[in-house]
Amino acid sequence: MGKKEETKKARLIFTGRKIGAFAERLRSIPDLRKADCVMCSDIFDTIVKIATTGDNSGGVVCMDLQEAGGFAQSFFDRFGEYGITCCCLDEARLAGNLSLPENVMIARNERHLETMLVNLFPAYFGSSTDKSEDYPEGFVKPGFTLTRGEINALFGESDS
């Protein structure tokens, strides 16, 4: 039950074509290279990918907020029960119009998003190089979800 599964890796889902080039660049970053990266064509593909996996082992979805369009609210609302965190690039500054749940984090530019992911992975899933911390089965601690306060402590207050 509680033993570490060596083969199971942190899941990082890139959603939409807009984030494609950025995703390629991220894959060369050592901490993220070890993540189980998945490309999804759009938000519908993403929700199916998450739902068909069938477990609540969490993961991170990385996307451009524009990708969600009018389906943003319903899309993000589904994440809670799967333990998914979503890192959204929001260069168009759309987030202000949405009431986003706590597991959705907003980055103002690609650099901010990159920092967010690099910091999030070791903290959230356990560093791939850090053997001292023993996480249970899967890559996320069961029931563990970052609170807004913890996210802010990790990245600083997002600019408003």
Next chain:
Amino acid sequence: MESEERVNLLIIGNVGRLMGGDEDFNPSDWRIYDDVMEGLEAASSGEFSLTAVVMQDFSGRLESILKALRKANPEGRVILLSRMSDEPRAMALTTASRNGSRLADDYLICPAELSRLKSFLEGSVRGGVDFPGTSLETVAGKRGENERIKTYRQKIRKLERLVVTDELTGLKNRRYVIEFARQIIECARKEGKQVTLLMFDIDDFKHYNDVYGHTAGDDILRQAAILMKRCCRQHDVVARIGGDEFAVIFWQLSESDRQKQAHQERRSRSEHPEEAIFISKRFRQELKDARLDSLGPEGKGVLTISGGLATFPRDGSTVEQLLKQADNALLDAKQSGKNRIYLVGKSENDISDIS
């Protein structure tokens, strides 16, 4: 024998606007999700053998949703619940691509009774699924039954086509065009769009029938139908509504659909009713240039039409009003010497005077 009831039908979208209730349809057999994300999540469980998607709710993202649905449940069948105005798109989505894949398996024109979904449901037993304890005879029996259901459904579809099609020309018939106009006017009212109705007939058609025979008359009608279809945009509805009377409904696609079709269609730069006028003018010219073999060597350039154009909301707010107005304009065109198309309210000028 089965103690557990299987949930077979999943509906995604707001079906209330499209389908009437039916007591005969057992609600334990189906689930409805207005929210597409919840619907896709449910589809991913793989327990639904048939998923029905309300087209109008997701127009801009429909293809993406259907692709995701296929991934969510590759074994399940997908049907589209389509309004008449969405039928061309529904047809395109159910047509196999070059690699043989289809985004949807079938479509159902709505409004319809919920029980209509039953026939789709009965015909959608998953291939290769066997149940423990089922004898081979039963499996064979079920397969035979599936074949019968498939044939039955094909016959229903054929009948449905016949009910709305004019046999001689292959165009839509009066029944279809009136129902389509009713629905498209309702949409246009909500979306602040325009709909233009053209009614036209062939000048002196009786003369051709009497002099050249009814076969020649039929040929003329078929030629006129082909030419009009060729002049119109793909989504416009062309119908034969009586002997030599035709009707065309010109309507506006949504912006996303328009962008998709922009590369396929010949379009004028103008909008309603100017676009309808442009198409009508082109049709008159094509008819004039057409060679009508059934009328012999002197058949070229003799055929003319008279028509009347009426536009929603300017000339009427219901189908009946538009039909009446277009018919009045047609009558004016006839009385003014034929071979012209009149716009309602511009009876002294036929459309050739309008730039």
